[in-house]
Amino acid sequence: MRILVLSALYPPDSRGGAENSAANLTRWLAGQGHEMAVLTTAASRDEELHGVEQDGVRIWRLRTPHVYPLREAPHAARWKKPIWHAQDHVDPRNRRAVARVLDAFRPDFVNIHFIQGIGYNALSEIAARHLPTLFVLHDLGLACMRMSMFRKDASCKAQCIGCRASSFYKAGLIRRFERIGFCSPSRANLTALAALFPIGRYPHTSIPNPNFYPLPQGERAPSDRLRLLYVGRLHRSKGVEGLLDVAATLAETQHFSLTIVGDGPEGERLRRRYGDAEWLHFLGHVPESEVGDLMHDADLLCVPSIWRENWPGVAVRALEMGLPVLGSRIGGLPELIDPGVTGDLVEPGDRAAWIEALRRVLVDPAEVARWRRNAEALRGRFDQNRLGERMLAFMATIAGHPVAVQNRAEQALDAG
Incomplete structure (x- = not known):
C-alpha cells in the first residue's frame, strides 16, 4: 500500500x-x-x-x-x-x-x-x-x-x-x-x-x-543507594513537582538519588527551587538514544502524573527493559503496571500515599529487585512486530479488504 x-x-x-x-x-x-x-x-x-x-x-x-x-x-x-x-x-x-x-x-x-x-x-x-x-x-x-x-x-x-x-x-x-x-x-x-x-x-x-525500544548493552553500574528516575515533560500535569516535594521530605532520613530527564514550562522554576539538592540531578533534554542507558542504570522509574495518561511510552520502554515502574493510578497506567509484581500504583497527587510508597522501597530495596526480576521475565509483551501486525489487520478491516483478509484481521484483534 x-x-x-x-x-x-x-x-x-x-x-x-x-x-x-x-x-x-x-x-x-x-x-x-x-x-x-x-x-x-x-x-x-x-x-x-x-x-x-x-x-x-x-x-x-x-x-x-x-x-x-x-x-x-x-x-x-x-x-x-x-x-x-x-x-x-x-x-x-x-x-x-x-x-x-x-x-x-x-x-x-x-x-x-x-x-x-x-x-x-x-x-x-x-x-x-x-x-x-x-x-x-x-x-x-x-x-x-x-x-x-x-x-x-x-x-x-x-x-x-x-x-x-x-x-x-x-x-x-x-x-x-x-x-x-x-x-x-x-x-x-x-x-x-x-x-x-x-x-x-x-x-x-x-x-x-x-x-521499537533497543535494549542497552553491557552490565548495569553498581550503586550503594536506590536510583530513582523521572523521564518526561516538566509540566504541571505530569506531577513532577509533587514527586520532588515527596523526595525532598524523604531525603531528610533516606539515602537515594533522583534523576530528572526532560524539560518544559516548569523546568526553570523547579530547578531554581530544588536544583542544589545533593540527591537530585536535572539533566534537561536528553537524546532519545541516551534515555535507554539512563534507564539501564536506574532502579525505579517514577511516573507521578495527575492527568489521564493515555499510554506513556516511557513506562512501556522501562518495563520492556526490566525497569520497574511506580506510577499514578490513572489513565492507561493501570493497564501497564501489575501492582506488587512489576511495580506499584499510587493515587495521583496523594502526597502521603507517595511518601509511603517510596519509603517502603527505600527501606526494603529487595522489593524493587523482585519487581525487576518479574519485569525482565515479561519482556516481549510489547513486541513491535506482533503489535504492528495487529495494526495492519485493523487497517485491513477499515479498508474493507476481501472477507478472507477481514477474518484474519478479526483473529489478530481477538488474539490481542
Missing part, C-alpha cells in the same frame, strides 16, 4: 510520545514493504521539505498558515491562541495544502496521528477522496482543544463551551468518511473519549503503539 501519515510534529521535531510513535509505525510499515510518506509541519519556510526522501520515507514538512508554528505553542501569547485554533478549524489554506500532498503522493490509505496543527478541516479533503483512514488516538484531541481534558492543575469534569463546539464540528467532519476507524493504545483513553465523542459509530479498538 501507499500510506500517507499525518503527524503535525514528527522527529526530529518532537516533544512527546505521539510523534515518536508515529515515526516508529511509519518505519515499521516501510520495513514491511509499504510505500510511506509523512505530512508534518515546519517552523519556518526555510525548513520546508516537499516530498524529499529520508530513510526510505518521503517527507512533506510544511509551514502552515497558523499565526505561530506548532513548535512555539507552549510559549505563544495567550491572545494568539483563539486565533490559532480558529485557523486550525476553518482556514481553507489547510485543506489546500493537504490536497497538494495527496495529489503528489496519491495514497491508498491515510494514517492520522496528530492533525491539530495541520488543520482539522483538512479531514474534509481526505474524506472527499474516499480514502480509508486510521485515526490513532494518542490523546483526547477530538473532545478537547487542549487535547488532555486537563486545566488549572486538575482534570476537567466536563467539556467547556469551546471544546463542545469544537467537538461537534469535528464529529461532523468524521461523518463525511466512508471508511474510518479509531485505535487507542489504551482502553482507558478509548473509554474516556467514547463518553465525549461518537467513536462508537465506527470501527474502534485498543492496540498498544508498535514501538
Whole structure:
C-alpha cells in the first residue's frame, strides 16, 4: 500500500510520545514493504521539505498558515491562541495544502496521528477522496482543544463551551468518511473519549503503539543507594513537582538519588527551587538514544502524573527493559503496571500515599529487585512486530479488504 501519515510534529521535531510513535509505525510499515510518506509541519519556510526522501520515507514538512508554528505553542501569547485554533478549524489554506500532498503522493490509505496543527478541516479533503483512514488516538484531541481534558492543575469534569463546539464540528467532519476507524493504545483513553465523542459509530479498538525500544548493552553500574528516575515533560500535569516535594521530605532520613530527564514550562522554576539538592540531578533534554542507558542504570522509574495518561511510552520502554515502574493510578497506567509484581500504583497527587510508597522501597530495596526480576521475565509483551501486525489487520478491516483478509484481521484483534 501507499500510506500517507499525518503527524503535525514528527522527529526530529518532537516533544512527546505521539510523534515518536508515529515515526516508529511509519518505519515499521516501510520495513514491511509499504510505500510511506509523512505530512508534518515546519517552523519556518526555510525548513520546508516537499516530498524529499529520508530513510526510505518521503517527507512533506510544511509551514502552515497558523499565526505561530506548532513548535512555539507552549510559549505563544495567550491572545494568539483563539486565533490559532480558529485557523486550525476553518482556514481553507489547510485543506489546500493537504490536497497538494495527496495529489503528489496519491495514497491508498491515510494514517492520522496528530492533525491539530495541520488543520482539522483538512479531514474534509481526505474524506472527499474516499480514502480509508486510521485515526490513532494518542490523546483526547477530538473532545478537547487542549487535547488532555486537563486545566488549572486538575482534570476537567466536563467539556467547556469551546471544546463542545469544537467537538461537534469535528464529529461532523468524521461523518463525511466512508471508511474510518479509531485505535487507542489504551482502553482507558478509548473509554474516556467514547463518553465525549461518537467513536462508537465506527470501527474502534485498543492496540498498544508498535514501538521499537533497543535494549542497552553491557552490565548495569553498581550503586550503594536506590536510583530513582523521572523521564518526561516538566509540566504541571505530569506531577513532577509533587514527586520532588515527596523526595525532598524523604531525603531528610533516606539515602537515594533522583534523576530528572526532560524539560518544559516548569523546568526553570523547579530547578531554581530544588536544583542544589545533593540527591537530585536535572539533566534537561536528553537524546532519545541516551534515555535507554539512563534507564539501564536506574532502579525505579517514577511516573507521578495527575492527568489521564493515555499510554506513556516511557513506562512501556522501562518495563520492556526490566525497569520497574511506580506510577499514578490513572489513565492507561493501570493497564501497564501489575501492582506488587512489576511495580506499584499510587493515587495521583496523594502526597502521603507517595511518601509511603517510596519509603517502603527505600527501606526494603529487595522489593524493587523482585519487581525487576518479574519485569525482565515479561519482556516481549510489547513486541513491535506482533503489535504492528495487529495494526495492519485493523487497517485491513477499515479498508474493507476481501472477507478472507477481514477474518484474519478479526483473529489478530481477538488474539490481542
